[in-house]
Amino acid sequence: MIAEQLAANIIYGLLLGGVYGLATMGLSLIFGVLRVVNVGHGAFIMVGAFTAFWMFTLYSIPPLASIVVAVIVGLAMGFVVFMTIIRRLLDAPELSTLLATFGIGVFIEELSKFFWGPDYVGYSWDIGGISLPFTELPFTKLYAFGSSIVIAALLYVWFSRTKLGKAIRAVVEDKEGAMVCGINVNMVYALSFAIGIALTVTSGVLVTLFTPVGINVYMGGDYTLKAFVIAVLGGLGSPWGAFYAGFIFGLLENGSYTLLGLIPGVEPFGLTRFVSFTALLLILLLKPTGLLGGE
Amino acid sequence: MLKVSKLESGYGEMQVLWGVDLEVKEKSITTVLGPNGAGKSTTLKAIFGIISPWNGMVEYFGEDVTKTPPHKKVEMGITMVPEGRHLFPNMTVEDNLLMGAYLSRAEEKFEDSLELVYTLFPRLKEREEQKAGTLSGGEQQMLAIGRALMTSPNLILMDEPSQGLAPKLVKEVFETIYKLKEEGLTILLVEQNVFSSLDISDYAYVLHEGKIAFGGSVDEIKESEDIKKAYLGV
Structure with missing residues (x-):
């Protein structure tokens, strides 16, 4: 019974980990290229969640198709935010970008509340699932996981094969070196920021495939926290490290849920976050550069 | 080809250049000499646009390029071998050279440029x-020069290319620079290396406290004991 429950949680942990990974890649990409910590990260996840919700509710568009919408919305938002705000702050002290991205997050949340209201909403996309001996695995979660893997893989190929992808890596490795090659560093910043936000908004769609309820304008804060833990685990600034670290976090969160449930008198749901952040503290103490290397 | 007039620049609040005037003639080697902190590197950075000029003018073939961003300058045929090389350490030698040919103008000449680089530096091949990042200091300097050549430039700004190299390699670097001039x-x-650079140069300037203290042909400097004593410490 307990073994079965643990097995199910490990599977869910892995599936959810894939989504967590994607939800963190954008944060790590933006930090890696621009050295900007996007404190408003979660707000963009929320926008993705609402994208999936409204597309489904208003137009009956399945969430998988909403990914395309999310990518376009994300690229556009990222570009506008970069051009209007981030671009002016690139040479400013870190506190300025922290405050600015925090402000952007609040602005997006409050604007969303103005249009969409403060209520919790959800949708139900019932497409069945696979029956395993110990659990029922819904297709929605498998799709979320699969999409996350495909998007990460596409991004990897784009980064390693295309000229523009390599130019981004060049800017990360040495900005001045990139300049003498004729790479337009500001264009690379704009593009990376837009891609980072697009990834984040897209992950918001996938988050709703996992949990199609509890969609709310303030849902992002929780994901911001988790994304920070995952980004640090993966070695801040490395999108691929973040993707792998997402799995570790997913396993940690789900695994600890089962194990904590075994302790009498413990309410496991409230404690999973404690376990996750304790793990973060331990890792920072033992290996400050993150589990998977990085800077 | 390049004309710099009354160039002023610096970092943050600190002004380093107080009106630099110099001229570079086509197919020549022009050297800027001067002690540490005189503003030699700052001059190159301000010309290329890594730091912005505060005042004055930079002209390239008569066109005002004072505020032209670096990537546009590369498009026009100006590039730089920066101090400390600034390679992409986690990329292969090949990819570093490939990035040099990033712009489409350079990409068209990719094969020719690569051949030139590999002829000059067979070691890179x-x-x-x-x-x-795993190359030796000398090889890294070759790669930095090679990457600059891949941009298919007319004018290369070189910032202390002999810095930190063993004497034998220093000689090699200066020979290479001379060969580049012969390539047109x-x-x-x-x-900083006064003698070696004067040996290959056509023109030289002496920078002193952010201003040009002397400018002229190399022979003039070599003949003037005063200049050598006062500014170059030799």
Whole structure:
């Protein structure tokens, strides 16, 4: 019974980990290229969640198709935010970008509340699932996981094969070196920021495939926290490290849920976050550069 | 080809250049000499646009390029071998050279440029697959020059290319720079190594406290004991 429950949680942990990974890649990409910590990260996840919700509710568009919408919305938002705000702050002290991205997050949340209201909403996309001996695995979660893997893989190929992808890596490795090659560093910043936000908004769609309820304008804060833990685990600034670290976090969160449930008198749901952040503290103490290397 | 007039620049609040005037003639090697802190590197950075000029003018073939961003300058045929090389350490030698040919103007000449680089530095061909960060100091300097050549430039700004290299390699670097001139390139060089750079240069400037203290042909400097004593410490 307990073994079965643990097995199910490990599977869910892995599936959810894939989504967590994607939800963190954008944060790590933006930090890696621009050295900007996007404190408003979660707000963009929320926008993705609402994208999936409204597309489904208003137009009956399945969430998988909403990914395309999310990518376009994300690229556009990222570009506008970069051009209007981030671009002016690139040479400013870190506190300025922290405050600015925090402000952007609040602005997006409050604007969303103005249009969409403060209520919790959800949708139900019932497409069945696979029956395993110990659990029922819904297709929605498998799709979320699969999409996350495909998007990460596409991004990897784009980064390693295309000229523009390599130019981004060049800017990360040495900005001045990139300049003498004729790479337009500001264009690379704009593009990376837009891609980072697009990834984040897209992950918001996938988050709703996992949990199609509890969609709310303030849902992002929780994901911001988790994304920070995952980004640090993966070695801040490395999108691929973040993707792998997402799995570790997913396993940690789900695994600890089962194990904590075994302790009498413990309410496991409230404690999973404690376990996750304790793990973060331990890792920072033992290996400050993150589990998977990085800077 | 390049004309710099009354150039002023610096970092943050600190002004380093107080009106630099210099001229670079096509297919020549021009050297800027001067002690540490005189503003040699700053001059090159301000010309290329890594730091912005505060005042004055930079002209390239008569066109005002004072505020032209670096990537546009590369498009126009100006590039730089920066101090400390600034390679992409985790990319292979080949990819570093490939990035040099990033702009489409350079990409069109990719084969020719690569051949030139590998003829000048056969060692780089051997190490094509190796990561740039694992190369020796001398090889890294070759790669930095090679990457600059891949942009298919007319004018190369070189910031202390002999810095940190063993004497034998220093000689090699200066020989290479001379070969580049013979290939028809124009070079604006900034150096601490007075004798070696004067040996290959056509024109030289002496920078002193952010201003040009002397400018002229190399022979003039070599003949003037005063200049050598006062500014170059030799």
